[in-house]
Amino acid sequence: MGTLYLVATPIGNLxxxxxxxxxxxxxxxxxxxxDTRQTQKLLIHFDIHTPVTSYFEHNKLTKLDSILxxxxxxxxxxxxxxxxxxxxxxxxxxxxxxxxxxxxxxxxPGPSAPVAALAASGLPTDSFLYLGYLPRxxxxxxxxxxxxxxxxxxxxxxxxPHRLIDSLKDLQIVLGNRQIALxxxxxxxxxxxWRGTISEAIDYFKAPRGEFVLVxxxxxxxxxxxxxxxxxxxxxxxxxxxxxxxxxxxxxLAERSGWPKREVYKRIF
Numbered sequence: 001m002g003t004l005y006l007v008a009t010p011i012g013n014l015x016x017x018x019x020x021x022x023x024x025x026x027x028x029x030x031x032x033x034x035d036t037r038q039t040q041k042l043l044i045h046f047d048i049h050t051p052v053t054s055y056f057e058h059n060k061l062t063k064l065d066s067i068l069x070x071x072x073x074x075x076x077x078x079x080x081x082x083x084x085x086x087x088x089x090x091x092x093x094x095x096x097x098x099x100x101x102x103x104x105x106x107x108x109p110g111p112s113a114p115v116a117a118l119a120a121s122g123l124p125t126d127s128f129l130y131l132g133y134l135p136r137x138x139x140x141x142x143x144x145x146x147x148x149x150x151x152x153x154x155x156x157x158x159x160x161p162h163r164l165i166d167s168l169k170d171l172q173i174v175l176g177n178r179q180i181a182l183x184x185x186x187x188x189x190x191x192x193x194w195r196g197t198i199s200e201a202i203d204y205f206k207a208p209r210g211e212f213v214l215v216x217x218x219x220x221x222x223x224x225x226x227x228x229x230x231x232x233x234x235x236x237x238x239x240x241x242x243x244x245x246x247x248x249x250x251x252x253l254a255e256r257s258g259w260p261k262r263e264v265y266k267r268i269f
Contacts (some may be wrong), residue, residue: 001072002074003075003104004076005073005106007077007085010082012185014042016187017042018112019209025046030051032054032055034091036055040052040080053066055091061093121193121195125154129148138141151218170214172202175198179196180227183212198216235257236264
């Protein structure tokens with residue numbers, strides 16, 4: 001039986017490809033790629049001749065059986081267009097299927113746009129929440145942001161250039177005028193990491209280009225509104241269904257609700 005390798009690939013600069021990643025791609029029986037055309041450019045550059053099959057959003061379920069069959073014969077490497085596979089791409093389903101079939105999974109770490117943007121943002125990095133792409137519709141986007149509005153963690157989102165300004169406006173409406181860092185074209189020639197407030201970002205990005213990572217300041221402790229007791233009790237009921245301990249629940253909800261930890265703990269029982 002083979003191993004499913006999750007191979008991180010460059011997000012722009014080919015010099016970020018690790019020697020180990022190159023070796024794994026050369027030695028694998030098969031490479032499953034989100035975009036075979038993009039992956040072929042990478043393979044040509046590094047003189048890799050491993051067979052490639054497509055594995056993307058619209059064929060992710062129909063290709064599972066053939067990729068699992070290949071795994072039964074030897075190692076398979078999964079790659080995305082850029083960065084770490086299985087993060088914001090259909091690799092998640094393949095990982096789940098491989099685990100269910102008792103195959104080993106081995107990550108080959110490397111470039112990651114969200115982590116790179118966070119590290120360079122100048123915002124707190126000790127705790128953060130990555131939420132992927134913001135919803136396309138403004139109403140759904142605002143709802144998603146409201147769920148994250150009271151978190152004290154640094155927030156990370158991805159956004160496309162044509163939706164950037166609308167998303168920034170919704171961010172300001174829901175979160176207020178927080179500090180934000182916007183990273184685009186990371187590791188490429190025109191790399192830009194802009195830092196300021198959300199309102200300043202709206203004024204600055206008149207004609208956005210490139211994919212963006214948005215790193216946003218979490219809610220400051222003194223800014224958080226204390227939840228009503230009914231809201232707290234609903235949250236406790238929801239958390240109890242996850243089988244978390246009372247200590248874990250009281251600690252997490254104290255951060256989110258503005259209630260003292262001991263008061264949350266008392267209401268669990």
